[in-house]
Amino acid sequence: MRPGARIQAAIEVMTDVIERHRPASVALADWGRSHRFAGSGDRAAIGNLVYDALRRRNSIAWKMGSDSARALIVGAAPEAMGVTAADVIALADGSTHSISPLSELEQAGLDRPLSDDLPAHIKGDFPEWLSGEFDRAFGACAVAEGEALARRAPLDLRVNTLKATREKVLKALEKYGAEATLLSPVGIRIPAPQGGKRAPNVEAETAHGKGWFEVQDEGSQLAALLAGARPRLQVLDLCAGAGGKSLAFAASMQNTGQVYAYDSEKTQLRPIFERLKRAGARNVQVMDAGDAAGLDALSDRFDLVFVDAPCSGSGTWRRRPDAKWRLSPENVAARLEDQKSVLQMAAKMVKPGGRMVYVTCSILPQENSEQVRWFCAEHEGFTPINYVDEWQQQLGSDAPVSSTGDNVGLQLTPARHGTDGFYISILSRNT
Numbered sequence: 001m002r003p004g005a006r007i008q009a010a011i012e013v014m015t016d017v018i019e020r021h022r023p024a025s026v027a028l029a030d031w032g033r034s035h036r037f038a039g040s041g042d043r044a045a046i047g048n049l050v051y052d053a054l055r056r057r058n059s060i061a062w063k064m065g066s067d068s069a070r071a072l073i074v075g076a077a078p079e080a081m082g083v084t085a086a087d088v089i090a091l092a093d094g095s096t097h098s099i100s101p102l103s104e105l106e107q108a109g110l111d112r113p114l115s116d117d118l119p120a121h122i123k124g125d126f127p128e129w130l131s132g133e134f135d136r137a138f139g140a141c142a143v144a145e146g147e148a149l150a151r152r153a154p155l156d157l158r159v160n161t162l163k164a165t166r167e168k169v170l171k172a173l174e175k176y177g178a179e180a181t182l183l184s185p186v187g188i189r190i191p192a193p194q195g196g197k198r199a200p201n202v203e204a205e206t207a208h209g210k211g212w213f214e215v216q217d218e219g220s221q222l223a224a225l226l227a228g229a230r231p232r233l234q235v236l237d238l239c240a241g242a243g244g245k246s247l248a249f250a251a252s253m254q255n256t257g258q259v260y261a262y263d264s265e266k267t268q269l270r271p272i273f274e275r276l277k278r279a280g281a282r283n284v285q286v287m288d289a290g291d292a293a294g295l296d297a298l299s300d301r302f303d304l305v306f307v308d309a310p311c312s313g314s315g316t317w318r319r320r321p322d323a324k325w326r327l328s329p330e331n332v333a334a335r336l337e338d339q340k341s342v343l344q345m346a347a348k349m350v351k352p353g354g355r356m357v358y359v360t361c362s363i364l365p366q367e368n369s370e371q372v373r374w375f376c377a378e379h380e381g382f383t384p385i386n387y388v389d390e391w392q393q394q395l396g397s398d399a400p401v402s403s404t405g406d407n408v409g410l411q412l413t414p415a416r417h418g419t420d421g422f423y424i425s426i427l428s429r430n431t
């Protein structure tokens with residue numbers, strides 16, 4: 001496909017996303033199925049246009065003077081395709097399948113700089129109704145944090161130390177520009193693709209098939225490392241989902257002790273079996289999904305209960321930018337209730353002297369520090385542990401500074417730490 005046709009195709013996909021409220025990945029897959037002639041390069045370029053437009057939706061709409069699918073895609077095109085505004089104007093020649101010529105207004109929008117006095121939610125590309133939460137979370141840094149959440153994310157991998165070393169995986173993925181992560185000692189990063197380039201399909205690599213690594217954001221790796229899953233412990237991964245953390249624990253525990261992987265949803269849990277097999281993880285017991293009675297029978301037993309709580313996902317907007325605009329106050333309220341319910345359940349499972357680790361991939365204080373405060377008020381036997389000391393002990397390096405400014409919980413963000421937005425709080429059970 002010619003570049004002008006790719007822009008037109010992206011407008012069609014974006015129309016589907018906006019008008020029919022469909023997830024971008026579904027709209028893109030549907031478009032691919034009904035346009036079989038399009039190659040993988042075309043699909044990647046169209047995907048970049050759609051995702052970049054969603055990442056920077058507010059600022060692009062302001063520049064272009066419209067929130068229409070066409071305005072958003074045209075506004076995103078220079079950066080998404082790695083070309084100049086003049087190139088985009090020239091590409092829109094109205095030839096068969098291509099985008100029609102740009103109006104004067106559209107042309108002017110491509111060159112319009114953002115003015116300094118714009119509100120934070122426009123400059124930082126986050127939903128206006130979350131302005132208060134962004135302000136509470138980041139104060140004067142709200143725009144910078146929003147901007148970082150609106151950039152493309154790198155591809156992060158966790159080396160499976162049961163089967164490989166970081167050096168070995170770095171060598172296997174050298175061709176993709178793989179480099180060691182700065183914070184996680186078992187992490188590897190492939191930088192985000194620029195312009196029209198696409199991210200490599202690392203899961204098609206032999207090294208992945210052999211179980212040498214898993215795709216996992218560095219923030220997620222750090223949450224698992226900070227939890228302190230040592231050899232021979234009894235660990236409960238309470239919201240195990242596809243098992244990302246259970247796999248990391250199995251590696252930290254050198255396949256000794258026991259990890260119980262539980263989730264209320266069997267469809268979430270389903271991929272864990274294949275992943276465990278590939279990784280050579282032998283100390284993970286997958287519980288029946290939703291088996292509350294089975295879980296109850298294990299009360300007061302665990303050295304470590306890890307709560308990877310259901311949340312708004314606001315920390316992962318770089319990877320799922322459409323979720324940013326679908327999120328509603330009602331969704332957040334529902335997740336807050338879910339979090340309280342899993343925290344209540346988790347409290348019963350920790351043995352005296354054991355610990356609970358509460359994690360979200362969110363940057364909203366409501367879901368993070370405020371839930372921990374609520375939990376501690378309800379459960380007198382639990383006390384938050386200073387994460388700075390814990391980091392030193394578990395990772396043997398100096399802890400990064402949390403964007404919350406305190407040591408109760410570690411809030412990681414793309415702007416400060418280069419990871420997805422993650423919140424990690426460690427609580428010890430004293431009685």
Ligand SMILES: C[S@@+](CC[C@H](N)C(=O)[O-])C[C@H]1O[C@@H](n2cnc3c(N)ncnc32)[C@H](O)[C@@H]1O
Binds near residue numbers: 240263268
């Ligand atoms: C953030 S995801 C977990 C991701 C997973 N730990 C990983 O690393 O791949 C949250 C999970 O919590 C599960 N969940 C929601 N409510 C739950 C509950 N009451 N008990 C157990 N799991 C629950 C969801 O099904 C979902 O899989």
